[in-house]
Amino acid sequence: MEETGVRILVVDDERAIRRFLRASLSAHGHTILEAAAGREALSAVAEQRPDIIFLDLGLPDMDGVEVTRQIREWSDTPIIILSVRDREADKIAALEAGADDYLVKPFGMGELMVRMRAVLRRVWQAHRQEAVFQSGELKVDYTRRRVWVGEREVNLTPTEYDLLKLLAQNAGKVLTHPHMIQKIWGSDLIGADHLLRVNISNLRKKLEADPARPQYILTEAAVGYRLRLE
Amino acid sequence: MPDSSETPSTRMTPSNPLGVFPHSTRGEGEAANPQRGRLKVYLGYAAGVGKTSAMLSAARDRAEAGVDVAVGVVNTHNRPEMEALLSDLPQIPLRKILSPERVQTEMDLDAVLNRRPALVLVDELAHANLPGSRHPRRYQDVLDLLEAGLDVYTTLNIQQLESLGDVVQQITGGIVVDALPDFVLDGADEIELVDLPPDELLERLRDGKVHLPPEGPETQPGFFRKGNLTALRELALRRTAARVDVQMRDYMAARDITGPWAAGERILVCVSSHPLAERLVRTGRRLAGDLDAPWTVAFVETPGHVRMRPEQQQRLNQTLLLAEQMGAEVVRLTGVNAAETLLAYAHAHNITKLVVGKPRWPRWVEWARGSITQQILRKSGSVDVFIIGETAAEEKSPSMRVFLHSPAWRYAAAAVLVGGVTLLGVPLHGRIEPTNLVMIYLTAVVLAALFLGRGPSMLASLLSVLAFDFFFIRPTLTLSVADTEYLITFAGLLLVGLVISNSAALVREQVEQLRKREAFTAAINALSRDLTGLSDLDEMLRAVIRRIQTDFSRDVVLLLPENNHLKVAAASPRLEKLGEEEMTAALWAFQHNRETGLGTSTLPQAAMRCIPLQTVHGLVGVMGVQPAEAQGLLTADQRHLLESFASLAALAIERARLAQQASQTQVLQSTEKLQAALLHSISHELRTPLVTITGALSSLAEGEAAPALQRELAEAAYGEARRMNILVGNLLDMSRLESGAFRLNRQPSDLWDLAGVALSQFGERHPERQVLTDLAEDAPLLDVDMALMVQVLVNLLDNAAKYSPVPAPIRLLGRLEGEDVILSVADEGVGIPPEDLERVFDKFYRVQTPAGPSGTGLGLAIARGIVEAHGGRIWAQNRPGGGTIISIQLARWAERQVG
Structure with a gap:
């Protein structure tokens, strides 16, 4: 599926980067809006109603995480962070603040387009509650709580199923470890970190053809997990 | 206990409005710590005098005056009058403790500390907490509350005071359970005596207005007799009165007012492992209280104590612990002669009164061993000596057995020895004077003393005399003696034998103690030798653990x-x-x-x-x-x-x-x-x-x-x-x-996950390279910073790709080795010159090859930096078939890490 005509707000204080993104994205048939600072971005979101926001973290007037937080107070417009900050703590902070995805600069255009499509598809499908989730060979039937990989039905423990369902309902989005622990076990369970790793590991052994090269449950090292969206 | 308004209870309150910290064995006359909470104790002489209701009434007054009062724990025993008093005071929920039989409750110390009321009510200070609580005793909870700056009101029965335990037992015949160490009451800022004449208490008891505790002296059939109650009441009154006195003196001392001070009395209580010792300690405490004198409890370790048995050791430890709880200074002295050591200590420390016990030894033991009490009396000089006798209950003293305690085979060996000497004497008999045969017997006694111990050697002395008489003195083969002169020989043989037994055994014990000292020094030397040779922290820790495990x-x-x-x-x-x-x-x-x-x-x-x-x-x-x-x-x-x-x-x-x-x-x-x-x-x-x-x-x-x-x-x-x-x-x-x-952000990390992320990053950079993986199925979670460790793996894979030709596969292996996980990346490339196996991890090091792959020589240096920051190890080897293997060793995630 290929979306065209998406209204994209690019927020970055580097003119060169805005220019390069405008050139490349316009070539794909999208409409580009620009903002060079945080406040400018906030008013642009309110007035021009973009479909998606590409947001830099290091803005001159306010931090991108703060911008994300303020936008999330009143808008669900998807946000993809594009930043040179590659530390896991920065990624977690942005994702917890409400960003939908995080891409470290420099990035390839191909990668950016894939992420954008995934985020948009998820947002657009969020209203239609589908009874069956499908990604590649993986199929999750929410109504019957059953899971297949191709023709093979997979037996999951209740926790494994809950984890998979959580990932599938947010397919394509990185879910941070604290977020997943909160959703599955509640907030203050000691040793939940450990449980999460063990359950994901077991889930992979059941779903993946080669658990060392997972195709469905992808790891964002030290940040969280993401279910691949085909 | 009904409201005190309906009973004419009188109260005597030695309150402490002057702000002077009361007499305390922990810090006499010390100014109160302004942060510390104040402790008020409602003291009564028996259950039913109205302590709890007095406390509740006072707390309500305080609450009405605007103080933030909360109930930590008060047991109303479901009496409506008490429930009414309690009703409008805020209560902190009790902590439920589950036991197999039922749900029990205790004060929730942490909840009280979190809630931080200005004043907490805690009933029954002497209560013992259920297992699973922070402290075994409630008074320890109270001390924590005071430490945290909260004021506490509490209740106590006089009979529960540790130092009065034996007096109460004598009065009531019941054993006191859950005794309260005296220092707690001594440290109270205020004591309010809740008093009720015994007649009225008995009346209330008849009316069923008294709740009796499930155990303790009150459950004794004749406890609530007027005589008992009067005696207990007197104890409580006296205790409170003494405190008033003490406070007055503290106040005078704090204001530099000179007055009639106690004449510098100092008390020394001498204890041993004997059951009597506990009573000595209590006596000492009472004496010290009456005289307002500092007191010391001393134990002298003599060479003979080497052979102290575990239960004696334990009883001694308990006695010393009790003394400490009662506020005594506890010293352990060492010396050959207990009496001399004690008196030397007493003179050096200006002791004026000495408390010693007198166990009931049989006379002959005292003669053989010397009575310590007698020795002390003889040499005490100006020191007053209090001698406490042993009661019948304490008499089942096992000390006698200890004195002669040796395994049965040693006694048998002593007998055999005497038999052997007798056989030896038979051919000599007639050729030498019988009196000279005595020398051979004495040899046997000396041997027994040296090698078999005191008891066997005494047996040998006795048997020697009998055998000598029986076999060698006319008329032989009877115990009768024809020539009465031999009686002197017998007496001499016996006396010398016994003296030799005792002194040889003493020497033996001294040697044993020396040997023990030497072992002690040797153990410390061994450890310090182990430690000096090491500079690595982990190795030091392992050395300490090894030593303690073996020693x-x-x-x-x-x-x-x-x-x-x-x-x-x-x-x-x-x-x-x-x-x-x-x-x-x-x-x-x-x-x-x-x-x-x-x-x-x-x-x-x-x-x-x-x-x-x-x-x-x-x-x-x-x-x-x-x-x-x-x-x-x-x-x-x-x-x-x-x-x-x-x-x-x-x-x-x-x-x-x-x-x-x-x-x-x-x-x-x-x-x-x-x-x-x-x-x-x-x-x-x-x-x-x-x-x-x-x-x-x-x-x-x-x-x-x-x-x-x-x-x-x-x-x-x-x-x-x-x-x-x-x-x-x-x-x-x-x-x-x-x-x-x-900063390392260590998290439990799955080995497969780690490999997966590294392989996918590597695959993006080198789509042309084939990587074969072989990872242990049952690998435990690793204790690593996942993001950094991924980078280590990617660097190792990059390195392998750089130094090996394209069609050759790269291998990623993960296996368990003991508690650790070893990850290896192997290539089939040029390998590393053996002399450079260490240097590859240095910065800017590159293996010199004709083709000269480009790179900064930083990849492996970074890998080493990260691995070592994790406390792991990284090393390079050449692969037997050509190529390089680089391995890292990582620790597994320990499940119970704090934080």
């Missing part, structure tokens, strides 16, 4: 602080995973610099004893010691040795820490030099890709190249840009590592 046969764990948490740094196998209680005990020991856990009064349910490791500069960690299966407590000597071990270990840990800091400083100094070299090497590497990129892009900008060429140029520029990005990333990582600016 005490106990399991040990050493916990060191790390990022504000206490972490297991090294442990015996059984203690690697600590339970929650043990961890709490260790943390408590560290935070309060106090021994906790097994055998102490804080968190005694923990399975190990936690000893804080202290040096002059502060605490460096905690040592936990756990007895192996069903072993008893440590003897005093062993505990002493263990303490020495602990301080040695603390010093070693501190030394290692200081060495670490010194080496860090060194690293910092060399950083500048390093950065210069870095710049030099890097400028070349950064420019090279820029050449390609600039060239390609300028050609594209001209826009005249054919489409196929355009694509080729763009791809070349893209490839070089990506290479530059990796290079810049490496440089940033290196500078983070060098500056120590990164």
